[in-house]
Every structure is written in C-alpha cells, then in structure tokens.
Amino acid sequence: xxxxxxxxxxxxxxxxxxxxxxxxWVTTVDHKRLGILYIVYGLGFLVVGGVEALIIRIQLIHSHxxxxxxxxxxxxxxxxxxxxxxxxxxxxxxxxxxxxxPLMIGARDMAFPxxxxxxxxxxxxxxxxxxxxxxxGSGLYGAGNAPDVGWWAYAPLGARAFSPGHSxxxxxxxxxVSGFGxxxxxxxxIATVLCMRGPGMKLGRMPLLVWxxxxxxxxxxxxITPLSAAQIMLLVDRYLxxxxxxxxxxxxxxxxxxxxxxxxxxxxxxLVIPAFGFASEIIPVFSRKPIFGYxxxxxxxxxxxxxxxxxxxxxxxxxxxNSYANSFFAITTMAVGIPTxxxxxxxxxxxxxxxxxxxxxMLFCIGFLFQFLIAGLTGIIQASVPVDWQLSLSYFVVxxxxxxxxxxxxxxxxxxxxxxxxxxxGRMLSESLGKWHFWLFxxxxxxxxxxxxxxxxxxxxxxxxxxxxxxGWDTLNLIVSIGAFIQAVAxxxxxxxxxxxxxxxxxxxxxxxxxxxxxxxTSSPPPAYNFATVPVVASRRPLWDxxxxxxxxxxxx
Amino acid sequence: MQRVTKTLKxxxxxxxxxxxxxxxxxxxxxxxxxTNVFAPQSTPARSILHxxxxxxxxxxxxxxxxxxxxxxxxxKFRARSADANSEPAQxxxxxxxxxxxxxxxxxxxxxLFMATARVIHAMQDAPEPTNAxxxxxxxxxxxxxxxxxxxxxxxxxxxHIPVSDPAHPTPTFLQLLSADTDHSFWIxxxxxKTDLVPNHPNRMWMDPEHTGVFVGQCAQYCGTQHAxxxxxxxxxxxxxxxxxxxxxxxxxxxxxxxAAGRRVxxxxxxxxxxxxxxxxxxxxxxxxxTHLMSRTTIAAGAALNTPENLSLWIKNxxxxxxxxxxxxxxxxxxxxxxxxxxxxxxx
Numbered sequence: 001x002x003x004x005x006x007x008x009x010x011x012x013x014x015x016x017x018x019x020x021x022x023x024x025w026v027t028t029v030d031h032k033r034l035g036i037l038y039i040v041y042g043l044g045f046l047v048v049g050g051v052e053a054l055i056i057r058i059q060l061i062h063s064h065x066x067x068x069x070x071x072x073x074x075x076x077x078x079x080x081x082x083x084x085x086x087x088x089x090x091x092x093x094x095x096x097x098x099x100x101x102p103l104m105i106g107a108r109d110m111a112f113p114x115x116x117x118x119x120x121x122x123x124x125x126x127x128x129x130x131x132x133x134x135x136x137g138s139g140l141y142g143a144g145n146a147p148d149v150g151w152w153a154y155a156p157l158g159a160r161a162f163s164p165g166h167s168x169x170x171x172x173x174x175x176x177v178s179g180f181g182x183x184x185x186x187x188x189x190i191a192t193v194l195c196m197r198g199p200g201m202k203l204g205r206m207p208l209l210v211w212x213x214x215x216x217x218x219x220x221x222x223x224i225t226p227l228s229a230a231q232i233m234l235l236v237d238r239y240l241x242x243x244x245x246x247x248x249x250x251x252x253x254x255x256x257x258x259x260x261x262x263x264x265x266x267x268x269x270x271l272v273i274p275a276f277g278f279a280s281e282i283i284p285v286f287s288r289k290p291i292f293g294y295x296x297x298x299x300x301x302x303x304x305x306x307x308x309x310x311x312x313x314x315x316x317x318x319x320x321x322n323s324y325a326n327s328f329f330a331i332t333t334m335a336v337g338i339p340t341x342x343x344x345x346x347x348x349x350x351x352x353x354x355x356x357x358x359x360x361x362m363l364f365c366i367g368f369l370f371q372f373l374i375a376g377l378t379g380i381i382q383a384s385v386p387v388d389w390q391l392s393l394s395y396f397v398v399x400x401x402x403x404x405x406x407x408x409x410x411x412x413x414x415x416x417x418x419x420x421x422x423x424x425x426g427r428m429l430s431e432s433l434g435k436w437h438f439w440l441f442x443x444x445x446x447x448x449x450x451x452x453x454x455x456x457x458x459x460x461x462x463x464x465x466x467x468x469x470x471x472g473w474d475t476l477n478l479i480v481s482i483g484a485f486i487q488a489v490a491x492x493x494x495x496x497x498x499x500x501x502x503x504x505x506x507x508x509x510x511x512x513x514x515x516x517x518x519x520x521x522t523s524s525p526p527p528a529y530n531f532a533t534v535p536v537v538a539s540r541r542p543l544w545d546x547x548x549x550x551x552x553x554x555x556x557x
Numbered sequence: 558m559q560r561v562t563k564t565l566k567x568x569x570x571x572x573x574x575x576x577x578x579x580x581x582x583x584x585x586x587x588x589x590x591x592t593n594v595f596a597p598q599s600t601p602a603r604s605i606l607h608x609x610x611x612x613x614x615x616x617x618x619x620x621x622x623x624x625x626x627x628x629x630x631x632x633k634f635r636a637r638s639a640d641a642n643s644e645p646a647q648x649x650x651x652x653x654x655x656x657x658x659x660x661x662x663x664x665x666x667x668x669l670f671m672a673t674a675r676v677i678h679a680m681q682d683a684p685e686p687t688n689a690x691x692x693x694x695x696x697x698x699x700x701x702x703x704x705x706x707x708x709x710x711x712x713x714x715x716x717h718i719p720v721s722d723p724a725h726p727t728p729t730f731l732q733l734l735s736a737d738t739d740h741s742f743w744i745x746x747x748x749x750k751t752d753l754v755p756n757h758p759n760r761m762w763m764d765p766e767h768t769g770v771f772v773g774q775c776a777q778y779c780g781t782q783h784a785x786x787x788x789x790x791x792x793x794x795x796x797x798x799x800x801x802x803x804x805x806x807x808x809x810x811x812x813x814x815x816a817a818g819r820r821v822x823x824x825x826x827x828x829x830x831x832x833x834x835x836x837x838x839x840x841x842x843x844x845x846x847t848h849l850m851s852r853t854t855i856a857a858g859a860a861l862n863t864p865e866n867l868s869l870w871i872k873n874x875x876x877x878x879x880x881x882x883x884x885x886x887x888x889x890x891x892x893x894x895x896x897x898x899x900x901x902x903x904x
Binding site for chain 1: 591593605608626627647658662676751774783
C-alpha cells in the first residue's frame with residue numbers, strides 16, 4: 001500500500017556519535033520515539049516496583065518475620081502502589097497509544113507533537129521526584145524518608161501532624177506533575193483521533209483499540225483533574241494553613257476519600273480499557289475472524305466509561321455512608337459488570353468458529369480472558385455491600401485488584417509487547433522464550449493471587465508488616481511469596497527476550513501476523529513519516545480488503 | 558438447575574469447612590477463636606455469610622458457564638494443519654445473540670441488587686433496643702480505648718461485652734470515634750468491619766451467641782504500627798459481665814508494699830499519658846491503667862501481660878512494638894523493678 005521509502009535528508013545519516021543519538025532522543029517530538037521512551041521508562045519502573053513487591057513478600061513469608069522494619073515495609077507498599085499505577089502501567093499504556101494511534105488511523109504524527117514531548121517529560125520528572133524522596137524526604141526536620149502513607153494517603157495521615165518532613169510533599173508533587181503530563185497526553189490522543197484520521201477512516205471504521213484510547217483519553221481528563229485538585233488542597237493544608245483535610249482543625253477525612261476515589265476508580269478503567277483494546281486487536285487476528293459485534297463493543301466501552309464515573313464510593317463501604325448511598329453504589333458497581341460481560345462474550349464470539357493460532361500474543365490474550373473473568377466476578381462479590389464489610393481492606397481485595405491489574409491488564413500488555421514488538425524493532429521476539437515467559441508467569445501468577453484470596457477470608461487485613469502466628473495465615477503467605485519469585489523469574493526471561501531479540505531476532509517484515517490494520521502496511525520499523533503515501537481506507541480492515549479483493553469487507557458496509 | 562445450585566452450595570460449605578479446619582488446626586491459643594468470615598458467631602456476621610453464599614452461588618454459576626464456553630471454544634476452534642491456507646467464515650456479529658447476552662446479565666444484576674439492598678437495610682438501619690449495651694470505641698495510634706457511657710467504665714484494648722441470648726437479645730452497640738487517624742474495627746466472626754474516622758462518628762452492632770474470646774485487628778492503615786493494633790473481645794455470661802463492670806468501678810487500692818513504685822509512677826512522665834483512678838495520674842493519651850492486671854495482654858495485644866514483658870515494655874517499647882508512641886522511660890533498674898511491682902497490684 002505504501003511501502004516505498006522516501007529518502008529524507010538528515011534522517012539516514014550514518015555513524016552518529018552516542019551524544020548525537022542521545023540528543024536526538026531527548027529532543028524528539030516523533031510520536032514513535034516518544035512512545036518507545038514512555039514504554040522503556042515504564043519497564044524501568046516495573047523492575048523498581050517489582051523489587052519493592054519482592055521485599056514485601058519476603059517480609060510476609062512467615063509470621064513475626066524481621067526482614068525489614070515496619071517503617072521500611074510501610075514505605076515499600078506505598079511506593080509499590082504509587083509506582084505501579086502511575087509510573088509503570090500509565091506510561092506503558094500511553095506509550096502504546098503514542099506509537100499506535102497515528103499509525104492505525106493513517107496519520108503522520110500526533111496532533112500536538114511538542115505537547116506530546118512536554119507531557120512525556122512531565123511524567124518522567126514526576127517519577128524522579130517520587131524517588132528523590134529517598135534522598136530529600138528527611139528535609140529540614142530530619143524526619144521521614146520515602147512516603148509511608150499508603151498510595152491513597154488517607155487524611156489525616158498526610159497532614160503535617162502525622163507526616164512531618166517532606167516525604168508526603170514529594171508524593172504530592174510527583175502525582176501533581178505527572179498528572180499534568182497525563183492530561184496533556186489525553187488531550188493529544190483525543191485531538192489526534194478526532195482530527196488526524198486519514199481519508200476514508202470514519203469513526204465507525206477505526207480499529208477498536210483507537211476507539212478505546214479515545215474513551216480512555218476522555219476518562220483521564222475527568223479522573224485526573226480531581227486528583228490534581230486534591231493534591232493542591234493538601235499542599236495548601238500543609239503549608240498555607242488550610243483545613244480541607246486537617247481533622248485536628250475541623251477538616252474532613254471523608255472529603256479526601258471522595259476526592260481520591262473519584263479519581264481512583266475511573267483510573268482502574270483508564271488502565272483496563274486499553275487492555276481491552278489490545279485483546280480486541282489481537283484475538284481477531286489469531287482467530288482469523290473479524291471482531292464479533294464491533295458496534296456493540298464500542299457502545300459497551302462508552303457505557304463502561306460513563307457508568308464507571310459513578311461507582312467510586314464502593315471503595316468506601318466501610319467508612320459509614322448511609323444505607324441509601326451504599327445501595328446506590330452497589331447497583332452502579334454491579335451495573336458496570338453488564339457491559340464488561342458483553343465484552344467477554346464478544347471475545348468468545350470472535351474465537352467461535354475461528355482457526356486459533358496459539359502464538360505467544362494469543363496465549364497471553366487467552367490468559368487475560370480467563371483471569372479477567374475471575375477478577376470481574378470477585379468484583380461483583382464485593383459490590384454486594386454487606387459482603388464487602390467483611391472483605392474490604394483485607395487480602396481478598398488485594399488479591400482481587402491484582403487479578404485485575406496483573407491477570408488482566410498486564411497479561412494483555414504482554415500480548416501487546418509480543419504482537420507489536422516486530423513493528424517497532426523490525427525483529428520478532430523469540431517464540432520459545434515467549435512460551436517460557438508465559439507459562440512461568442501463569443504458574444507464578446496463580447500461586448500468588450489465587451492463594452492470596454484465602455488469608456483475606458481468614459481475617460488478614462492488608463498493609464500489615466507482620467502478623468500473629470496461629471491465625472492459619474503462615475503457609476498461605478509462604479505459597480504467595482514463592483509465586484511472586486516465580487513471576488520475577490518470568491519477568492527476567494521477558495527482559496532477556498526483549499534484549500536478545502533486538503539483536504538476534506528473526507527479521508519481521510512488514511506484516512508478520514498477516515494482520516488487517518494500517519500499521520502493518522508500512523515498513524518495520526516505520527519511517528519517521530509513517531506512510532510514504534497516506535493510505536485510503538474503505539472498511540474496518542483495510543489490509544483484508546487488499547489481500548482479499550474477491551471478498552472485501554467494504555462490500556458489507 | 559435446583560440440583561446445580563445444591564451441589565454448588567455443598568461445595569461452598571465444604572470450602573468454608575476446610576477454612577475452619579485450617580484456622581482451628583493452627584490456633585495456638587485454645588481460649589480464643591479464629592478470624593474466619595465463614596464461622597459467624599453473631600447475627601451481623603451470619604447475615605453476611607448467608608448473603609455471601611447466595612452471591613457466591615450466582616457468580617459461581619456464571620463462572621462455570623463462561624469458563625466452559627471459553628475452554629470449549631478454545632479447544633474446538635484451534636487451527637489444524639488441513640486448513641492452513643484458508644480463512645474461516647468471516648462473521649461480523651448477530652443482533653439476537655448480543656441482545657440475549659445483554660438481557661440475561663441485566664436480570665442477574667437486578668436479583669443480586671435486591672438481595673444486597675435487603676441486607677444493607679437490615680444491618681445498617683437496625684433500631685437500637687433500650688436494653689442494648691452501649692460502648693464508645695475510640696481509635697488511637699496504636700491502641701483502642703473503650704468507654705461504657707451508661708456504666709461509667711473506661712478501659713483499653715480488651716473489650717468485654719455480654720453474650721446475647723437469642724430469646725432475649727442484648728446486643729452491643731458500638732459508637733466509633735477516632736482520636737487521630739483512620740482505623741477500622743474488625744472482628745470477622747462477630748461482624749463486618751466499620752471504620753473509625755475522625756470527625757465522622759460511626760455505629761455498628763453485634764450480638765454474640767457464645768461466650769469466649771474473639772480476636773481481630775485494625776483493618777484500616779493508621780500508621781507505623783497498624784499491624785500490632787490487635788483486637789480482643791471477651792464475650793462474657795451476663796453474670797461475669799456484671800462482675801467485671803463492678804470490678805472496673807473500683808478505684809485503685811493503695812498498697813504500702815509498693816509505695817516506692819507508685820512514687821516512681823506519679824513523679825515521672827507516666828502520668829502525662831496514663832490514668833490510674835484514685836491517684837494524681839489522669840493522662841488520656843495512653844491506655845487507662847487502673848485495672849491493668851485484669852487484661853491478658855499489653856501494647857494492644859502485642860505481648861502477653863507478664864511482669865517480664867511489662868518491664869521490657871517500659872524499658873524499651875521498641876523491642877516489642879517498633880514505632881509505638883510509648884517512649885522509653887530511661888529508669889534505673891531499681892526504679893523499673895519497683896514500678897513493675899506497683900503495676901502488678903493494679904487489679
């Protein structure tokens with residue numbers, strides 16, 4: 001379609017020094033390079049957040065363990081949560097958005113390339129600010145270190161009376177700065193999708209992933225703003241004598257919870273919707289069928305986007321809302337299960353009657369389907385408010401949301417890595433290493449997170465640095481910890497695969513999976529300008545039309 | 558359908574039983590029960606278990622159906638070498654099927670919601686009978702203060718409540734307050750948890766059916782020693798409960814043999830935080846010590862209440878509970894021994 005390369009002076013210069021290369025990457029406004037920067041940045045922090053998780057798991061390996069002090073443990077779970085949400089999953093998903101959205105809609109770049117670079121560097125500095133707290137958190141008071149208030153920083157723990165020093169300030173500023181970065185990228189994604197589509201690429205012909213990123217962008221705008229507002233209010237409380245959340249002076253702890261969760265719950269969907277998008281691109285290609293019920297999938301996504309804005313207080317069933325508020329948030333939370341269920345059925349509908357190729361991206365998608373099913377059902381269980389009075393704040397909840405984030409989002413993201421790595425680098429990831437990665441991760445994941453539900457049912461609260469013997473939690477925690485280390489080994493295999501395949505992987509060619517969306521029509525890696533001639537689109541699967549002129553999709557539209 | 562439900566229920570019950578066995582086998586302290594949400598000993602915990610069984614049955618059925626569909630479609634529709642070079646039939650969707658798998662989940666959600674709303678109302682809006690025992694629970698970093706406003710008793714860390722005879726229920730209603738950060742009161746076998754939030758009083762209730770010691774712990778992260786903010790509820794017979802209240806009413810009895818220890822207590826910083834009824838000590842930042850010896854544990858359950866532990870706790874609280882707000886008292890060995898002797902008389 002558009003595989004002829006155009007020679008652009010200054011792009012294919014040979015023999016650049018490393019300084020020139022570095023300069024190019026730091027000053028780049030190319031959506032593909034920024035996408036790669038986001039992803040590499042996120043992978044770096046994945047290692048950091050993973051090490052923190054391992055420290056947590058070593059400490060909990062048996063009752064009354066003394067591996068780290070309670071202070072260090074509390075810092076570890078705070079940093080683990082903050083890092084994984086804000087500096088691993090968000091950047092990686094934004095990275096894929098940056099890389100793929102323009103390629104998939106036939107554009108040459110994002111709508112605002114410089115805003116794009118600015119947003120990335122804001123997010124990047126946010127992460128560095130958070131980790132600088134290890135050095136600067138003590139501040140003038142000699143108190144503190146990294147923040148230890150939990151990733152929700154519930155008031156009044158974040159107030160100066162309970163968090164002296166600067167650790168909480170670094171946490172606040174870090175989320176504020178990276179939040180502005182997220183808002184910039186969200187604006188960019190929305191503008192790109194609405195304004196930059198190539199000829200023929202109607203909204204109804206966009207790949208589902210692009211649709212889902214559009215919804216995600218809208219949700220980021222709605223969700224991140226209250227978080228930023230709350231962070232500013234917290235700073236006012238801490239330094240300008242405000243009393244928004246300062247309960248010692250009549251402030252409201254519950255207000256902070258509402259601010260935090262009206263960000264926090266949509267955030268879960270901000271993360272999971274792109275994961276749905278990856279599954280919706282990969283499952284059809286490896287089943288050799290188009291996605292089942294495309295319009296319904298779009299409608300379900302928009303429905304999830306809207307309904308998920310009204311479920312936030314299901315994180316607060318134990319804080320003492322009245323029975324009417326509790327009932328309202330119960331039904332909205334259960335209702336969000338309906339469009340989510342429709343999605344799962346549509347993926348099964350896509351597989352049904354197909355010819356499934358069990359390549360590594362598909363394996364991860366199948367893992368995603370099973371695990372997201374369980375994660376959704378345990379979510380429904382906790383939407384039943386009285387049941388949640390037992391399960392909330394326990395290890396059952398920890399198991400549930402790790403099932404969503406690791407079992408769902410991370411599995412889909414791994415699928416995306418295996419699927420699009422050839423496009424980004426021009427080389428295939430090793431299938432055999434990929435299968436090792438998959439099976440090790442599946443075994444480790446289920447050892448950890450299946451078993452983790454049980455201590456919750458046996459009364460083990462989350463965020464405790466140690467526990468009493470004789471509660472029946474010891475053996476379970478040992479199994480959970482062993483599983484965590486198996487997952488760590490799988491991640492090492494994955495990292496090795498990323499590195500070794502870059503140098504030694506098989507050449508990918510333009511279209512290694514025989515896929516149907518526009519990014520596969522250009523070379524791997526794509527040139528800086530993406531398409532030599534901007535492709536014209538006549539259906540949802542432009543490359544299918546090209547490969548099957550006797551039976552094109554465009555015939556049915 | 559009926560049979561499937563029954564089988565699933567049976568499976569759930571055996572799972573619950575398995576969990577009970579695990580806790581029972583592991584329980585070191587035979588006097589205290591476990592923390593198993595599947596072993597309720599009080600109406601709130603029991604209603605939650607009934608609702609859980611219902612919700613688990615429905616979600617379990619959904620799981621079985623979708624899981625089977627997934628496994629079937631993945632194994633049935635895998636690519637075979639025979640059809641390597643051809644594509645399967647390209648199907649784009651079906652309105653009827655989409656409608657079916659939208660309407661069925663809607664119905665399931667309606668049923669689940671009705672069952673949930675009923676229990677929410679029954680638990681949260683339960684009227685407080687006039688004979689209910691009232692306790693005000695105040696969460697502190699990192700211990701529990703209990704006040705019985707009608708009975709005039711102040712104590713710490715170990716809650717005493719009467720058993721509730723189902724024929725003549727005497728439930729206990731807790732008013733939940735916090736002196737500093739957020740906490741959460743959770744005794745899994747008696748009731749679900751409710752948070753203690755500053756400036757936001759909450760309420761919960763329980764009517765235990767059996768006597769015994771029920772354990773749990775703070776469930777809402779409240780700071781460094783969140784993990785050792787343990788809960789211990791002693792459910793007494795009505796006679797034992799009245800006896801306990803009578804004893805708690807007594808002021809501390811002066812004992813001349815421990816006058817030296819009492820002098821140490823009353824002339825050091827102890828009295829800034831601790832109270833002993835009938836003496837000059839009336840601090841309220843730490844637990845009331847008037848009847849310290851009536852308690853099984855110290856430091857909110859972090860250690861057993863023995864003279865050795867008490868001595869270590871005063872000398873170096875960090876050794877028992879790192880990050881607790883109790884300071885090391887820097888007493889000489891003789892003062893420390895005298896002080897422990899004095900505390901040992903606070904029955």
